Amino acid sequence: MCLSHIKKGQKCRLVSINGEGKLKQKLLDMGFIFGADIEVIREAPLYDPMELKIHNYLISLRKSEANLLEVELV
Amino acid sequence: MIKVALAGQPNCGKSTIFNLVSGINQHIANYPGVTVDKKVGRFSYKEQKIEMVDLPGTYSFSSYSLEERVAKEFIVDEKPDVIVNIVDASNIKRHLYLTFQLLEIGIPVVVVLNMIDVATRRGIEIDAQKISQMLGCKVIIASGAKGIGGDEIMEAIVKTSQESAGSFKINYEELEPLIEETQSEIETSQIPLDKRWLAIKLLESDETISAKLEVEFKDIKESTKAKEEKFHSLYDKDIAPFLAAIRYDSADIIYHKCVKHLKESSETVTDKVDKIVLNRWLAFPILLLIMFLVYELSIVYGYKLTDYTWPLLAMFKNAVIGVLPEPQFTDIPMVTDFTIWMVNSANALMNYIPIFFILFALIAIMEDVGYMPRMAFILDKIFKKFGLHGQSTLPLVLGGAMVGGCAVPGVMSTKGIADDRARMATILTVPYMNCLAKVPFYTLILGAFFKEEMALMMFYISTVTVFIALIVAKLLATTVLGTRETSPFVMELPPYHLPTFKGVIIRAAQRVWVYIKKVVTIVLAVAIVLFAMLQFPGLSEDSIQKFDIQAQKALDNFDKKAKKSAYYELVDTKEEIYTLLNYYDNYKSQRMIASGKEGAEAVDADFMQKNEALFKFVKSGDDKEAGEINKLLRKLSKDRNKILREVKNEKIENSFLGMIGRSMEPLTQYAGFDWRINVAFLSSFAARESAVATLGSLYENNKADDQRAEEAMAQNSGYTPLHAVAIIIFMILTPPCIATMIVVKLQANSYKWMLFAIFFPITLGIIISSSIFTFGSMFEVSGLDAMGYFYASVVALALVFGLFPTKTKNWFVDKK
Numbered sequence A: 001m002c003l004s005h006i007k008k009g010q011k012c013r014l015v016s017i018n019g020e021g022k023l024k025q026k027l028l029d030m031g032f033i034f035g036a037d038i039e040v041i042r043e044a045p046l047y048d049p050m051e052l053k054i055h056n057y058l059i060s061l062r063k064s065e066a067n068l069l070e071v072e073l074v
Numbered sequence B: 001m002i003k004v005a006l007a008g009q010p011n012c013g014k015s016t017i018f019n020l021v022s023g024i025n026q027h028i029a030n031y032p033g034v035t036v037d038k039k040v041g042r043f044s045y046k047e048q049k050i051e052m053v054d055l056p057g058t059y060s061f062s063s064y065s066l067e068e069r070v071a072k073e074f075i076v077d078e079k080p081d082v083i084v085n086i087v088d089a090s091n092i093k094r095h096l097y098l099t100f101q102l103l104e105i106g107i108p109v110v111v112v113l114n115m116i117d118v119a120t121r122r123g124i125e126i127d128a129q130k131i132s133q134m135l136g137c138k139v140i141i142a143s144g145a146k147g148i149g150g151d152e153i154m155e156a157i158v159k160t161s162q163e164s165a166g167s168f169k170i171n172y173e174e175l176e177p178l179i180e181e182t183q184s185e186i187e188t189s190q191i192p193l194d195k196r197w198l199a200i201k202l203l204e205s206d207e208t209i210s211a212k213l214e215v216e217f218k219d220i221k222e223s224t225k226a227k228e229e230k231f232h233s234l235y236d237k238d239i240a241p242f243l244a245a246i247r248y249d250s251a252d253i254i255y256h257k258c259v260k261h262l263k264e265s266s267e268t269v270t271d272k273v274d275k276i277v278l279n280r281w282l283a284f285p286i287l288l289l290i291m292f293l294v295y296e297l298s299i300v301y302g303y304k305l306t307d308y309t310w311p312l313l314a315m316f317k318n319a320v321i322g323v324l325p326e327p328q329f330t331d332i333p334m335v336t337d338f339t340i341w342m343v344n345s346a347n348a349l350m351n352y353i354p355i356f357f358i359l360f361a362l363i364a365i366m367e368d369v370g371y372m373p374r375m376a377f378i379l380d381k382i383f384k385k386f387g388l389h390g391q392s393t394l395p396l397v398l399g400g401a402m403v404g405g406c407a408v409p410g411v412m413s414t415k416g417i418a419d420d421r422a423r424m425a426t427i428l429t430v431p432y433m434n435c436l437a438k439v440p441f442y443t444l445i446l447g448a449f450f451k452e453e454m455a456l457m458m459f460y461i462s463t464v465t466v467f468i469a470l471i472v473a474k475l476l477a478t479t480v481l482g483t484r485e486t487s488p489f490v491m492e493l494p495p496y497h498l499p500t501f502k503g504v505i506i507r508a509a510q511r512v513w514v515y516i517k518k519v520v521t522i523v524l525a526v527a528i529v530l531f532a533m534l535q536f537p538g539l540s541e542d543s544i545q546k547f548d549i550q551a552q553k554a555l556d557n558f559d560k561k562a563k564k565s566a567y568y569e570l571v572d573t574k575e576e577i578y579t580l581l582n583y584y585d586n587y588k589s590q591r592m593i594a595s596g597k598e599g600a601e602a603v604d605a606d607f608m609q610k611n612e613a614l615f616k617f618v619k620s621g622d623d624k625e626a627g628e629i630n631k632l633l634r635k636l637s638k639d640r641n642k643i644l645r646e647v648k649n650e651k652i653e654n655s656f657l658g659m660i661g662r663s664m665e666p667l668t669q670y671a672g673f674d675w676r677i678n679v680a681f682l683s684s685f686a687a688r689e690s691a692v693a694t695l696g697s698l699y700e701n702n703k704a705d706d707q708r709a710e711e712a713m714a715q716n717s718g719y720t721p722l723h724a725v726a727i728i729i730f731m732i733l734t735p736p737c738i739a740t741m742i743v744v745k746l747q748a749n750s751y752k753w754m755l756f757a758i759f760f761p762i763t764l765g766i767i768i769s770s771s772i773f774t775f776g777s778m779f780e781v782s783g784l785d786a787m788g789y790f791y792a793s794v795v796a797l798a799l800v801f802g803l804f805p806t807k808t809k810n811w812f813v814d815k816k
């Protein structure tokens, strides 16, 4: 399933990135590597973007980008 | 000399460490680039000359973002002697990801574990010794904010600069054969960096490095491409994610061997604060409150502060006037005229310094605390709809999204916006915000034509700008900026920090200094040009004669009546009258700015001392005879001012600027502007304040002296409220002031965009004002109604625009 569908407070694990180029490299550099644990902390007050915790730090990602991340729940 | 580069991920405290070790009193140069600026500091440590460069923060060393390109090009081209890698000790794992890439370069590295205070507070224990062993380089523990570790860092830099690079190596497993193969191909390269690193960069398809190596090895790109494909077919993996995964795994190993969490990770302060600040229902009220506070403290309170600083500037002006040649009645020497004009222009801008200082300090606090990224997080969705970005909030607020501001700091604060298109759109829309210096202009026009409806009109004016900005942003983002790169909005939300007092003050002072240096100098240059354009070609012979006669008449009048006075011998030559008149005028203006009773007494004493014989004429007291002269002086001073104003008015009318204003009438008549308004708009280009001054002097003439500019304008101009609305709307949209254009040039890094930022609003302004005026006159709409219709259509248009999606995904399909 994609990351954008994960509910607040749920934890999941990254399976693959369906993006290319700049987005993919950026995500890789920020630690979105295969098998990384991701926790959804909250959505923004207007429901987009979402706040995630990965490698023990906080990051914000728009839903349109979260859509490209394939994850599995843990 | 030792060349040192400070590298690290964003927000790890590089600049703080930089200031700690270089001592901020050292020469720190600022090189503003597009989104990045690297700061260079030169200083000495124990007789060693050090040149230290504070590089922009980068998460990695690939070449996808501008900051990364700048940082990498610096290291490759300048080849520093030592790289100091700042690591956030409270978040080691992610930071090591960059550290590995730095270690591979083949330049000696010193690792600094910064923010050790934060790590300790969170119960993170780090074995620096062990990390040092595993990485094969010096590891220093430090806290930039607390001033810990500065000396140790410098010691390590000096020592390391004499050693060669360590031999740290990550084992890239399946990729190793290909790395070795590539490495042997480029072994003969002249680039003085580690060949293994170059090989890895090639395999990563790094553009900077590929381009450099292609000069020496012509087919290197093709052979690399073939290797990438080979790797893909063998292992079904792409190289970039493969490298990232191995680096993260290696970071994980070091992390587990060297870092212990003493406390069970409980909820941090950041988590607790975010629960409130980012709460769905509280986020917006808190945001509004913070913006209100910033506005209140900087703009409102700062404006009050100018009450105290303005007298200083006035004192400066008077001091300057004091040393200038004195006027001979209506004959004012050109030097005097010119210098006063320049001082006035400079003062108008210097007057904003208290406001800017407070504003910049507050921004620095918000930046340090970590609220800025939260603001972007909250508002991103709205701004995204108009091609802007969450991070556009602050520039727009500074520009005056709420009641008033200044576009100069607004445009300057766009630097942090990651998305190139949104950043450009923000730079180009901030100048539409409600500029504080426009307020006197609105007050003048509203006072003349909308006395009753002033509040409603002011509301229209100050809120319509936000909607206009949104519309313009959307228009630009979908047209001229349509092809600009957009960036994925992947933004770190850093932990909250307490700001350091020193850091905040330094940053605010630096920004104010940039404002003074860049803006004031250029504005003064423009002021010179404007002065010339308003002065020349000057009056015709006939007019000069006409004014001479008037002046002579005023003097004769004085002379005739003064003859009866007992003091006549003191004023029976022209020179004596001139001196006395100047003395009188100076006294009056000094008294005007003197504050309180003591101030007034001081001025009295001063003038008494300057010329005791004349003092009785400016303050006659019981001396009846002197009182008569005083009355005559007042009349003479009034006559002089009237003549001067007429001279000025005629000069403007005949000046080059006047001619330009007149030549534009055929076009501007559709908006209802005559040449006077045109000249006012043209002169407001230097600083908006001049618009009011010019209009004032154009309309005040010919009338009794005590008439205010508003009344004069209402009676003499022949304008209707509809004219006024057209003028106001044009003023809302334009004219961009020169100071703003300078920073637009700085931030957009191109003259082309600066010219665009000048002419697009002017075109838009003239089209809208013309249509309002032309249709308004045709259908006999009242001024207030016209403004109402305008407001309603702008709001409606903004809402409609918001519904159309903006294309933002061109990074998704790989460029090129």
Ligand SMILES: Nc1nc2c(ncn2[C@@H]2O[C@H](COP(=O)(O)OP(=O)(O)OP(=O)(O)O)[C@@H](O)[C@H]2O)c(=O)[nH]1
Residues within 6 Å of the ligand: B008, B009, B010, B011, B012, B013, B014, B015, B016, B017, B056, B057, B058, B114, B115, B116, B117, B118, B142, B143, B144, B145, B146, B367, B368, B369, B497, B498, B499, B500, B503
């Ligand atoms: N508690 C604590 N805070 C620190 C320390 N060093 C820096 N800070 C804070 O961390 C924040 C970021 O510091 P900067 O020096 O601006 O970081 P930077 O690496 O230059 O950031 P960029 O230029 O954006 O890449 C500021 O709020 C500093 O006050 C430290 O040792 N301890």
Ligand SMILES: [Mg+2]
Residues within 6 Å of the ligand: B014, B015, B016, B054
């Ligand atoms: Mg910095």
